[in-house]
Structure formats: C-alpha cells, structure tokens
Amino acid sequence: MDISAFGEFELIARLTAGLAVPASGDIGVGDDCALLDLGRGDLLLATCDSQVEGVHFTLQSSPLEHIGRKTLAINLSDIAAMGGTPRYALVSLLLPPRLSIEALDGIYAGLRAQAQRFDTAIVGGNISSTGGSPQLVIDITLLGTVERGHALLRSGAHAGDLICVTGSLGDSAAGLQTFLRPAANVSPQDLQALRERHTSPEPRVREGQLLGSLEGGKVTAMLDISDGLSGDLTHLCERSGCGARVDLASIPLSSPLLRVARSLQHDPLDWALHGGEDYELLFTLRPSALDEVRSALQQQCATPLTVIGEIQPLTSGLTLSYPDGHSEPLHPHSWDHLKKENKV
Amino acid sequence: MDISAFGEFELIARLTAGLAVPASGDIGVGDDCALLDLGRGDLLLATCDSQVEGVHFTLQSSPLEHIGRKTLAINLSDIAAMGGTPRYALVSLLLPPRLSIEALDGIYAGLRAQAQRFDTAIVGGNISSTGGSPQLVIDITLLGTVERGHALLRSGAHAGDLICVTGSLGDSAAGLQTFLRPAANVSPQDLQALRERHTSPEPRVREGQLLGSLEGGKVTAMLDISDGLSGDLTHLCERSGCGARVDLASIPLSSPLLRVARSLQHDPLDWALHGGEDYELLFTLRPSALDEVRSALQQQCATPLTVIGEIQPLTSGLTLSYPDGHSEPLHPHSWDHLKKENKV
Structure with missing residues (x-):
C-alpha cells in the first residue's frame, strides 16, 4: 500500500508508536519542540521543519529571501511556542x-538575516545533491533553551482558562489564495500585506519569551498556529484533556483580509478558523492574569492579545459559539502537509 | 550560473562565509559536530546528515533496514569522532x-533498532511530501554530549604525533564497486562482508567515547573517515596546521578487500586511500600513549588500532611513503557528495 493512502498524523503515529521512552528527565516529546534535560542549567528545546520547492514555495512566487526567512521562521515559531x-x-x-x-x-x-535578527547562530549543516530531481529542499533543525519550570506545553490548560491568540488569523491563507485566484478590486497594499504573511511570516519569538517568563502559572498552555486554529486548538485540548468554546465574533481579522474575502467571495472566518501557517501563538490564560498579560504584550512587543473563547470540561467537546447564541461543534479541518495540493 | 559548477566544499565555504561568529563559549563550529556550550554541565554536540534515494542508496540494492540504520550511523559516527x-x-x-x-x-x-543499540532517543521529527518527486530523503539531526575538556577536535595534532586508524580501510568503496561491476570468483561471504560495510557501516561510538575519556591529552585530534583517508587527513592537517606522512605498507586492508580487488583488477590501496564512507576513526596520538591506547581499544572494544604514519611539520606537506623508501605527495581525492555519480 502506498503512503499516499495515509495522512500526516497517521504516519507520525505509526512511526513513533513504541519508540523507546526517553530516559527520565526528558520531560516532553511530541510538543512543538522536544524538551530535553541535559542535567544542569536550562532545558534544551529541539525542533525541525522543512520547506520543499513545489510543495511549500516556488522560486517564481516567493521572493528568494523570503524562502530562507520563512524556513527559519517556522522553526523559530516552534521555539517561541514553548516560551x-x-x-x-x-x-x-x-x-x-x-x-x-x-x-x-x-x-x-x-536565512542569515533572519538568524541574525533572532540571535541564532548557524552552527552546522549539510549539503546533498538531489541526484537529478528538480526540487530544492531546505531542512532546518533549531535548538533553543528555556529556563527550568518555564517551558509552556500544550498540556496545561484547565476548564475556565481563557483562550487567547496574538495578532490576527487567516491572513496567510488569504495571501495564498491571492496567488491562486485573481482578486479584483484589491489594492496592491492589501495584496502585499497578505502575501507577505504567507511568504514571510513573523515568528512571535519575543512574545513567546515574554509569556514563558511570567511567574505563577498564569499562562497554562501554548502552541503556535501552523495547522490552522481549529486543528491546533484540537491538539491543545487533546493534550490537556479538555474541551473548548470559541466565540466566532471575537476572532481577530485584519482589514486586508476582510477586503480580499469580499473580492474573492470567500468567508473570512473559514480562513481564520481552518487556514494554516498563521504562526500566531495560541495560549490559555488564568482569567485573573488577563489585564497584566495583555498590557505586557502590548507594551513590550506592541502585539495585540485577543480572547477568543474559554476552555471547557472535556465532556463539553469543542464548540463554536455564534453571535445569535447558538453553538455548533467545531471540527478540526487542519492542513495536512502530506496532502497539501496548493502551491504558491 | 548553475550550482552544478561548484563543488561541495566550495559551496559550503560560500554559504558559511561571514556568518555571525557564535557567542563566546561556543567553542567549535566546522568540526565533525558543532560543539556548543549551554553554560553549565556537559558540552552539547550537534550534527546533521542525510541520505537521498538514488544518490546514497536505492531501495533495490540496500536492504530496507540498512537504509535506516546507515542514516543514523553516519550521524553517530560524527558524534563518535568528537569523543x-x-x-x-x-x-x-x-x-x-x-x-x-x-x-x-x-x-x-x-533506524529504531540502531537508535536503541546506541541509547539514542528519537525525540522529534518532521514528515513532508516530495510533492511528486520520486525520491525518498531521510535527514537526521543528532545531538550528543561530551564532558568539558574531553571533546576531540580536528585541530590538535602536532608534529611527531602518530597517525592512527581503527579497523580497516576501503571496504565500503570495494563493496560499492561490487554493486556496479560484476566480480568473478568472489565468495558470497566476501561479497556480503564488503557490501554490508557499505550499506550498513558500523559507527565507532564506543571507541570514540573511550578515546575521548582518556586523561592527559593523549589523543590530540580526531575525525571520522567519511570522505576517504586522503581527504579527511587533509582536513585534519589543515585544521591543525601541520603536514603528515602516511606509510603505504601500514594501511590496514581486510582479506575480503584484497580478494575482491584481485577479482576486479583494482588497486586495493586506491579504495583505502580515496574511497569514502569507511566511518573508521582517524586520530593522532602522542607516541608515549600508544601501548595503553592500543590495548584499551582491544580490550574494551575488540577493535584493532593501526599506526599508519606520523604528523609532520606544516612545511613537509602531505606525503605518501612507499615500501622502497621513496615518497610522493599525497593529494586528497575526496568524495564530493554533490558530484557523486556512483549509485548503488
């Protein structure tokens, strides 16, 4: 049977089933990064992610510098997501x-400019020929550190916690669509803004560090939105053993997104809920900490925080709450990187 | 200009030129592994290497398990090469x-069996589609640790040090040749022994740890032989700022290698000097430590050590000394992974 019959998450589950359990002290595998304890000092974070020509980018549509920048950005975002x-x-x-x-x-x-911006040293690598295949692949492993007791996992959310996101959602998916479908009556500025969020997403490194540095368990769980809000919130709830309610009206949408959605006659909330590659942070917060965390993010990073819902007991499942008061189940509709057909 | 006009080492030099110098404390980049100081405890080692279908292996010639095993082995060998x-x-x-x-x-x-053999936990990864291209690629980043003061770099050799290797050289290159050219009158045992050294090389992890654990600077420099003895000895001499004399008659050759060389009418020393992918350790030793190190390797790892020459002053260059007493310059003739045309 060909692997094309399997989804990304199925394959990952198959390949990782029965792997030797890491030695005690290695306190997290399967989060945005592996969280590793070398015995003393800070904990080590390790993650890897790649960009494949024709799957994640083309040399024709993405500015060359964006390709390098994004490949590092998606890894930086995973480190950020752990604080x-x-x-x-x-x-x-x-x-x-x-x-x-x-x-x-x-x-x-x-790639080098992005590394420099985020004080990351490129310390090693490898070059190999494709042996004739025409596709360029960039695969990056990123290592980071986090103070003991300050790593933010996917697994710490509790019923009653607020569900928060940084920035706005759906811009990257909208930007991708503008490459695929002509959008009439859209300003060059809007087009550029959305496309840049797709070809050169901004990793929320400083925001992640700030959220990780807070004392007292104010932030209870975190990940980055790479698969889409519905999919990544599902990951968080699965790992935390809880449900969630998302208030549709509260999801932050940018003005360019709304204008392009109108031009393409597409529901902007579809992009915000299910579009991938936002690389915003999705985190849960004790309600009493909201004002402090919101103002710290605003003052230190100039980044808006939006409360989009509330963590619920497991039995409540995941629901989407509409402005008129009715609710529907929220089904994950994540990006499957193996089945991704859209090419920029 | 196409990158096919450039060699592997040219491209690496081009891409790494002007990279930000790592923060102080990061004490080695450009060796077999990056050697990183996280501030306390052991130093961190990081390396990555990949295997590409059609370039490094084919599904037809390599047993499936060997493909996974080798991809980890070539990375394990880099950790071993630092002690x-x-x-x-x-x-x-x-x-x-x-x-x-x-x-x-x-x-x-x-891959999993190899990881288990060497107490290595698979803690993360990534799956991506090739987007239609038919080639499987496995890319591994391996992290290790080494006690402070015990990492063995390429740069510590001095004139008068003995040049040593573990095991025997050239088997992997000979094994590769048997896939490409029919070898008459060769026993199935010889064929299997050499091919296995190519498709499933044994990383010298325990030997590297032993050599790294010795006190008193007995081992002065080390790397693994992945590009071929002539190329890797050149790397060591460049980094140590010295020359070297290799005694041709002392190079350890296996019996299967000698028999297959006769069958294929090929000079066995060509494979031993210039064939890649031996994954033996090449190291330099203070002469006074020879007996102790040889017997430790024999007793603890059952691995033979062979002295193949002596480190010389820089002005002497690299020479190959023949049994009749005359010498010739030893030119590196390394495997260029970008231009590699041989496919198994």
Whole structure:
C-alpha cells in the first residue's frame, strides 16, 4: 500500500508508536519542540521543519529571501511556542543541479538575516545533491533553551482558562489564495500585506519569551498556529484533556483580509478558523492574569492579545459559539502537509 | 550560473562565509559536530546528515533496514569522532507518494533498532511530501554530549604525533564497486562482508567515547573517515596546521578487500586511500600513549588500532611513503557528495 493512502498524523503515529521512552528527565516529546534535560542549567528545546520547492514555495512566487526567512521562521515559531529562546540552527540543503547560484545566495541571505535578527547562530549543516530531481529542499533543525519550570506545553490548560491568540488569523491563507485566484478590486497594499504573511511570516519569538517568563502559572498552555486554529486548538485540548468554546465574533481579522474575502467571495472566518501557517501563538490564560498579560504584550512587543473563547470540561467537546447564541461543534479541518495540493 | 559548477566544499565555504561568529563559549563550529556550550554541565554536540534515494542508496540494492540504520550511523559516527555520547535524534522525512508503507516501516525498523543499540532517543521529527518527486530523503539531526575538556577536535595534532586508524580501510568503496561491476570468483561471504560495510557501516561510538575519556591529552585530534583517508587527513592537517606522512605498507586492508580487488583488477590501496564512507576513526596520538591506547581499544572494544604514519611539520606537506623508501605527495581525492555519480 502506498503512503499516499495515509495522512500526516497517521504516519507520525505509526512511526513513533513504541519508540523507546526517553530516559527520565526528558520531560516532553511530541510538543512543538522536544524538551530535553541535559542535567544542569536550562532545558534544551529541539525542533525541525522543512520547506520543499513545489510543495511549500516556488522560486517564481516567493521572493528568494523570503524562502530562507520563512524556513527559519517556522522553526523559530516552534521555539517561541514553548516560551523558549532560539540559540542554534543546523541547515540541511538538498540542491538540484540546475539551481542557480544566485537563487541559492538569495535564499541564504534571507536565512542569515533572519538568524541574525533572532540571535541564532548557524552552527552546522549539510549539503546533498538531489541526484537529478528538480526540487530544492531546505531542512532546518533549531535548538533553543528555556529556563527550568518555564517551558509552556500544550498540556496545561484547565476548564475556565481563557483562550487567547496574538495578532490576527487567516491572513496567510488569504495571501495564498491571492496567488491562486485573481482578486479584483484589491489594492496592491492589501495584496502585499497578505502575501507577505504567507511568504514571510513573523515568528512571535519575543512574545513567546515574554509569556514563558511570567511567574505563577498564569499562562497554562501554548502552541503556535501552523495547522490552522481549529486543528491546533484540537491538539491543545487533546493534550490537556479538555474541551473548548470559541466565540466566532471575537476572532481577530485584519482589514486586508476582510477586503480580499469580499473580492474573492470567500468567508473570512473559514480562513481564520481552518487556514494554516498563521504562526500566531495560541495560549490559555488564568482569567485573573488577563489585564497584566495583555498590557505586557502590548507594551513590550506592541502585539495585540485577543480572547477568543474559554476552555471547557472535556465532556463539553469543542464548540463554536455564534453571535445569535447558538453553538455548533467545531471540527478540526487542519492542513495536512502530506496532502497539501496548493502551491504558491 | 548553475550550482552544478561548484563543488561541495566550495559551496559550503560560500554559504558559511561571514556568518555571525557564535557567542563566546561556543567553542567549535566546522568540526565533525558543532560543539556548543549551554553554560553549565556537559558540552552539547550537534550534527546533521542525510541520505537521498538514488544518490546514497536505492531501495533495490540496500536492504530496507540498512537504509535506516546507515542514516543514523553516519550521524553517530560524527558524534563518535568528537569523543561524545549520542543522546537525541530528530528525523526529517521527505516522502514520495508512491513509497510503499512496507518500505517505510522497514527503513524505520532499522533506524529504531540502531537508535536503541546506541541509547539514542528519537525525540522529534518532521514528515513532508516530495510533492511528486520520486525520491525518498531521510535527514537526521543528532545531538550528543561530551564532558568539558574531553571533546576531540580536528585541530590538535602536532608534529611527531602518530597517525592512527581503527579497523580497516576501503571496504565500503570495494563493496560499492561490487554493486556496479560484476566480480568473478568472489565468495558470497566476501561479497556480503564488503557490501554490508557499505550499506550498513558500523559507527565507532564506543571507541570514540573511550578515546575521548582518556586523561592527559593523549589523543590530540580526531575525525571520522567519511570522505576517504586522503581527504579527511587533509582536513585534519589543515585544521591543525601541520603536514603528515602516511606509510603505504601500514594501511590496514581486510582479506575480503584484497580478494575482491584481485577479482576486479583494482588497486586495493586506491579504495583505502580515496574511497569514502569507511566511518573508521582517524586520530593522532602522542607516541608515549600508544601501548595503553592500543590495548584499551582491544580490550574494551575488540577493535584493532593501526599506526599508519606520523604528523609532520606544516612545511613537509602531505606525503605518501612507499615500501622502497621513496615518497610522493599525497593529494586528497575526496568524495564530493554533490558530484557523486556512483549509485548503488
């Protein structure tokens, strides 16, 4: 049977089933990053993610520097999602023979600039030929650190916690759509804003560090939104053993998103709920900490926090609450990276 | 200009030129592993290497379990080459849609068994589609630790040190050749022994740990032989700022290698000097420590140590000394992973 019959999460479950349990002290595997205890000092965070030409980007649509920038950004976002500090990157390149040296230089310039912005040292890597296949692949492993007791996992949410997000949702999915379908009556500024959120997402590193540094268990769980809000909230609830209610009217939508949705006659909330690659932080908060956390994010990072719902008991399931008061089950409709057909 | 006009080492130099110097305390980049100081406790080792279908293996020639085993082995060998202990692996897979689930299971079984043998926990990873391209890629990042003051770098060799290798050289290159050219009058046992050294090399992890654990600077420099003895000895000499004399007659050759060389009418020393992927350790030793180190390797690992020459002053260059007493310059003739045309 071909692997194309399997989904990404099925395959991951199959490959990781029965893996040797890490030695005691290794306190988290299967979160946004592995959380590893080397015995003394800070804990180590490790994550890896790749970008594949023709699957995640094309050289025609993405500015070269954005390709390098984004490949690091998606890994930076995983470190941010644990409340950690990025430290070291290893870059593995799979190079097709017909790639131009100028394209490689451009991609690497974006990668290096992004690394510098976030105080991350590129300390190793590997170059291999594709052996004739035309696709460029960039695979990055990122290492970070987090103070003991300050890593934010997916598993700490409790009923009554507020569900919060940074920034606005759906812009990346909308940006992707503008590459695929012509959007009439859309300003170049709106087009550029949304496309940049897709080709060069901004990892919420400083926001993650701030949320991780808070004392007293104010933030109870966190991950980044890479698969889409509905899918990632499901991940959080599964790991925390709880349900959730999302208030549809409270989901933060940007003005460019609303205008492009109108042009493309698409429901903007569909992008916000199910579109992938936002790389915003999704976290749960004790209600008493809301004012303090909101103002810290605003003052130190100029980043808005929006409360989009509340964690519920497990028995309540995941629901979407409409402005008129009725509710419907919220089904995850996540991006499956193996079945992704959309290409930019 | 296409990147096919560049060699692997040229490209690496181009991409790493001008990278931000790591913060102080990060004491080694550009060795077999990056050597990183997280502030307290052991130092961290990080390395990554990949295996690409059609470049490094084919599903037809390599047993499935060997493919997984080798991909981890080549990374384990890099940790071994620093005297370190492997700890954690992250596995990034690029999966072509037509790959059978049975093939993936077989590869992963080899990977997991290898990880277990060397007490390495698989703590993370990533799965991505190739988007139609038919080539499977396995990319592993391996993290290890090494006690402060005990990491063995490429840069510590001095004139007068003995040049030593573990095991025997050239078997992997000979094994590769038997896939490409029919070898008459070769026993199935010889064929299997050499091919296994190519498809499932044995990383010298325990030997590396032993050499790293010695006190008093007995081992002065080390790396693993992945590019071929001539190329890797050149790397060591460049980093140590020295020359070297290799005594041709002392190079350890296995009996299967000698028999297959006769069958294929190939100079066995060509494979031993320039063939890649031996994954033996190449290290330099203070002469006074030879007996102690040789017997420790023999007793604790049952691994032979062979002295193959002596480190010389930089001005002497790299030379190959023949049994009749004359010498010739030893030119590196390394495996270039980007230009590798041989496929198994």
